[in-house]
Amino acid sequence: MTGHRRSSRRAERGIAMVLTLFLTTALTVLAASLMYLAQTETYASMNYRMMTMARYGAEAGIERASNFLYDATKYTRPGSTGTDLLSSYDRTVSPVTYNGQPVVLSAIDGVASNYPLQSVIDAFKAAAKGTLTAGNQNIAYAASATLLMMQTFDPYGGGAGGPIGVVQTWRLTSDGSLGGAKSALVEISGIAEQPVWPASAYAAFATATSCGAIYLHGNVTTNSYDSTGLSGSTSPTFTNSGGNVGTNGNLLIQGSTTVYGNLYTPRTGVGTCTEGAVVAETETGSADLAGSLVRLPGAVSYPTPPLPSPLPATTNVSVTSTTGACAALGFSGATAGWCTTSGSGSNQKVTIDSGGASIYLPNVSLGSQITLEITAHASPSQMVYANSLDLTGGGQFAVKATSNNQSVLVDLIGKESDGVTDMATVMDMGGNSGGSFGNNSSCSGCSVFDASMLQFIYAGTGILSFRGTSSAAATFYAPNAEVHFQGTDDLYGSILGKTVTNGGNANIHYDRRLNRDFYVQGAQMLGTFSWKRF
Helix, strand or coil, rough: HHHHHHHHHHHHHHHHHHHHHHHHHHHHHHHHHHHHHHHHHHHHHEEEEHHHHHHHHHHHHHHHEEEEEEEECCCCCEECCCCCCCCCCCCCCCCCCEEECCCCCCCCCCCCCEEHHHHHHHHHHCCCCCEEEEEEEEEEEEEEEEEEEEEEECCCCCCCCCCCCEEEEEEEEEEEEEEECCCEEEEEEEEEEECCCECCCEEEEECCCCCCCCEECCCEEEECCCCCCCCCCCCCEECCCCCCCCECCCCCEECCEEEECCEEEECCCEEEECCEEECCEEEECCCCCCCCEEEEECCCCCCCCCCCCCCCCCEEEEECCCCCHHCCCCCCCCCCCHHHEEEEEEEEEEECCCCCCCCCEEEEEEEECCEEECCCCCCCCCCEEEEEEEEEEECCCEECCCCCCCEEEEEEEEEECCCEECEEEEECCCCCCCCEEECCCCCCCEEEHHHHHHHHCCCCCCEEEECCCCEEEEEEEEEEEEEEEECCCCCEEEEEEEEEEECCCEEEEEEHHHHHEEEEEECCCEEEEEEECC
């Protein structure tokens, strides 16, 4: 019996050895699997990190190329004069071609540039190629741009003989690469474009980013009408909609103010506004925004009108009667025939007809008996360069037209005698006998409420003041100016300034036809992205 037990124990020791070997093998396989899984996860994380870094590099190339093409200090677009002529391109096809081949600017090795000016090719290559540093690694980027579309338009405020507006659409392609033992290459494509925007799309717009950029208080209403089809002095029909306002900052409305339209702004929120936290709208009292708050994708940039050369005179001329008025305004010699006078007593008129040539006026103030009438001409608008305009004496500035496709564009310069310093106030309709603007003609199809027939633009930082008791039918484009309303009568048209303050009883009636007539270059936009890795 004793020998049998010993034999069984020896057999059991053999089975234990086999089980031990099995368990050891299983643990070894499990450990190897865990090590492989950990290594796989490490490689996957490393590949993702490298791909992400390369993609960031490619995005940097897209941004650098876009910034070059839409920065006027770096890239001058083709024009009707100069060394880069629009006539060199075939703009009837997409992509746009030069010498029968697509227009290409490239900083990518192996992708050839095709552009009329070597200086532009070199500048783009320098701007759209480079490296970024991430930790101890360098990320290289290089981009190319293909011109898909190029359009021209007459920019608002450009004037007769002024520069042609050019907008372009580019397809941008950028490579981002990460070198070393493990490399990564990512390609991103996108579309960079600049649309054309209406210059007068709002009853009032303020370009400032501050609280109260538009400040409406007192007894103020914004609404809209359409002057299309109106004639003579027939009153327009107002609509309690379409009186939209917009700002890059905050709308502050108080008192009995009603905005019959939407508020357009990149800001959000309604409530108390502080400079560190600018909200979209602030309301107090019985003020009401009847429309909606529409968020813009970003601040709207309106281009500053270019200054003419030469500038108008800065002398002061007060016209209180027709006697000697033409000579005082500077019309003599070759231009003497442009200026004529008529009427007497309380109805005296000074009429200027240049036949379409540009008209230059100094600092002009008009007495209550005087109407200064500018004869309009068809497109382009009749240009008037006036240093300043003062209607506090009760005079009238008017348009004489023979058809409803004619207009006058007044470029207010507003310079002091040194030709550099901005005047404090460049236009004033102040006083109880404040003057007015409008279409003073009786032509068939023309309306005294057609705001497109008289347009004012101003590049400076002075004040446009509406303090009078007489209405005005016109549109005002002054992206850097302060606009003050303190009068009792209304504006028919549109106003754009850096800030707009209305504390009187002057309503703003937006003429909806303006949305179809005048345009400026819009903001650059990037979109339609796609990407792939290699």
